[in-house]
Amino acid sequence: ASDVSVLWLPLPRSLLTCRTAEPLEYHRSFLKENCRPDGRELTEFRTTTLNIGSISTADGSALVKLGNTTIICGIKAELANPTVEAPGKGYIVPNVDLPPLCSSRFRPGPPGEEAQAASQFIADVIESSEVIKTEDLSIDRGKLCWVLYCDLMCLDYDGNILDACVIALLAALKNTRLPEVTINKETSAPEVNLEKRWELQIHKHLVSASFCIFDDSILISDPTAEEETLSTAHLTVVTDEDDRLCSVHKPGGTSLSGERLQECISRATTRQREIQKLIAKVAHSVKKAQ
Amino acid sequence: MTPSACDKSAFSTMEVCGSLTVSLREFGCEQSLLSRPDGSASFVQGDTSVMAGVYGPAEVKVSKEIYDRATLEVLVQPKVGLPSVRERSQEQCVRETCEASLLLTLHPRSSLTLILQVLHDDGSLLSCCLNAACMALMDAGLPMSCLFCGVTCAISTDGQIITDPTAAQEKESRALMTFAIDSAKHSVLMSSTKGSFSVHEVSGLMTGKKECAPFQTNKTVNAKPKRPDVTNRLH
Numbered sequence: 001a002s003d004v005s006v007l008w009l010p011l012p013r014s015l016l017t018c019r020t021a022e023p024l025e026y027h028r029s030f031l032k033e034n035c036r037p038d039g040r041e042l043t044e045f046r047t048t049t050l051n052i053g054s055i056s057t058a059d060g061s062a063l064v065k066l067g068n069t070t071i072i073c074g075i076k077a078e079l080a081n082p083t084v085e086a087p088g089k090g091y092i093v094p095n096v097d098l099p100p101l102c103s104s105r106f107r108p109g110p111p112g113e114e115a116q117a118a119s120q121f122i123a124d125v126i127e128s129s130e131v132i133k134t135e136d137l138s139i140d141r142g143k144l145c146w147v148l149y150c151d152l153m154c155l156d157y158d159g160n161i162l163d164a165c166v167i168a169l170l171a172a173l174k175n176t177r178l179p180e181v182t183i184n185k186e187t188s189a190p191e192v193n194l195e196k197r198w199e200l201q202i203h204k205h206l207v208s209a210s211f212c213i214f215d216d217s218i219l220i221s222d223p224t225a226e227e228e229t230l231s232t233a234h235l236t237v238v239t240d241e242d243d244r245l246c247s248v249h250k251p252g253g254t255s256l257s258g259e260r261l262q263e264c265i266s267r268a269t270t271r272q273r274e275i276q277k278l279i280a281k282v283a284h285s286v287k288k289a290q
Numbered sequence: 291m292t293p294s295a296c297d298k299s300a301f302s303t304m305e306v307c308g309s310l311t312v313s314l315r316e317f318g319c320e321q322s323l324l325s326r327p328d329g330s331a332s333f334v335q336g337d338t339s340v341m342a343g344v345y346g347p348a349e350v351k352v353s354k355e356i357y358d359r360a361t362l363e364v365l366v367q368p369k370v371g372l373p374s375v376r377e378r379s380q381e382q383c384v385r386e387t388c389e390a391s392l393l394l395t396l397h398p399r400s401s402l403t404l405i406l407q408v409l410h411d412d413g414s415l416l417s418c419c420l421n422a423a424c425m426a427l428m429d430a431g432l433p434m435s436c437l438f439c440g441v442t443c444a445i446s447t448d449g450q451i452i453t454d455p456t457a458a459q460e461k462e463s464r465a466l467m468t469f470a471i472d473s474a475k476h477s478v479l480m481s482s483t484k485g486s487f488s489v490h491e492v493s494g495l496m497t498g499k500k501e502c503a504p505f506q507t508n509k510t511v512n513a514k515p516k517r518p519d520v521t522n523r524l525h
Contacts, residue, residue, distance in 0.1 A: 117382045127484070130486075204486075233386075235481075240486065243489065244488055245483070245486065248481050248483050248492065249482060250480055250481040251382050251480060252383055252387040253386050253390050254390050254479070255477035255478055256479075257478075258477075258478075262493065
């Protein structure tokens with residue numbers, strides 16, 4: 001045992017802090033040196049990988065990996081009657097699922113608060129950004145429209161699921177091909193032509209960027225699950241390609257000054273460019289392969 | 291500004307993105323109106339009304355126990371029907387805001403429950419919930435590092451900023467934002483937005499909500515200071 005202590009002496013104090021026993025101290029010692037335990041800089045996002053059209057049975061799908069965080073999105077289109085309030089519109093129903101498979105913090109059973117809050121967030125973002133004009137989903141005014149069920153399933157939970165969900169959703173919507181529907185004049189029954197499909201038009205390319213505040217002062221981008229639990233506040237900024245904000249979501253936690261918020265917004269716009277490039281590149285390669 | 295002036299309705303002007311008028315609807319608050327909870331309050335903003343009750347610190351379920359601080363649970367009950375996904379997201383916003391201002395480490399391994407009953411929704415519901423929550427926590431005499439207030443702003447189609455909008459104004463608006471501001475630094479504790487808006491408009495609102503904050507701080511003085519020690523911290 002004495003040999004070990006001799007070996008440890010020349011190491012910096014930061015490495016002596018035990019990650020399991022004192023996670024906060026462990027992270028602090030890294031943040032003091034302007035880096036993070038996984039080797040990233042404070043403003044750096046994890047490697048983002050995207051696969052479009054991975055589920056052949058869905059009308060549109062995408063798989064996103066943000067470091068270890070993995071989200072798969074499948075879009076299912078169904079015919080339905082439009083609502084009485086909006087007869088000329090279809091609708092989009094997003095759902096975020098956090099199954100027990102993705103992390104030990106989730107139990108089987110009805111969705112927990114985090115999953116419900118995430119679903120609501122995605123629904124709000126879709127509504128406020130108008131990523132798809134719901135008028136495009138209308139087939140026969142007041143009689144028939146498309147409903148898009150967007151199921152977002154987390155396969156591996158390592159923090160920042162909102163960013164991954166927004167990328168997966170956008171990529172899957174871009175990949176969605178809806179069959180043509182004609183209404184039979186005699187029977188007035190809808191006839192679906194599965195051979196002829198049309199692409200959904202994406203009006204806004206929205207990208208989200210999440211941040212965490214550590215010790216009420218240090219701002220870090222793209223937190224991992226461990227960083228999320230240790231931090232004092234979270235912030236998610238959603239922007240579109242015209243640099244308009246679709247959402248500034250901060251569900252609570254320690255306070256944030258105006259300057260800090262500006263900093264987050266400018267980081268979010270940089271992130272927006274990167275992700276848009278990534279989606280365009282993957283979509284292009286998928287088209288070439290077909 | 292005298293307390294009696296903000297008792298009725300508060301008006302002030304300021305310069306953000308041209309000119310706009312900050313006007314809040316008539317607001318009022320009553321504390322300790324329920325006998326069973328440890329703290330209670332009702333908060334009214336125009337026709338929007340929320341009742342809040344706080345229980346605790348009490349015993350906590352083992353599954354929810356946190357070893358170094360109290361567990362805070364927030365329940366939002368809608369006026370009609372069962373709580374849905376929207377209420378869950380409001381609960382999350384209120385809970386995390388309260389967690390930031392409460393000194394939860396002073397009551398380790400115990401539970402705090404905050405129940406918000408919506409009595410009527412005529413716009414700015416989330417901000418009314420936040421205000422009712424803050425007043426109820428104060429009434430319960432729980433130690434807090436700062437107070438907070440909620441402000442809802444709507445941006446109308448012609449770019450006008452409307453503070454404390456009614457349900458009709460919310461419906462017509464292009465964007466809707468709710469902020470929670472703390473009394474110590476007047477910075478943002480919570481932000482929740484709907485609709486799209488520019489960076490310029492957000493920075494305008496940031497200044498705007500700071501103008502609103504003094505009204506809300508005054509409101510707390512106004513509302514029957516039952517426990518002067520908490521209220522005094524504001525000054």
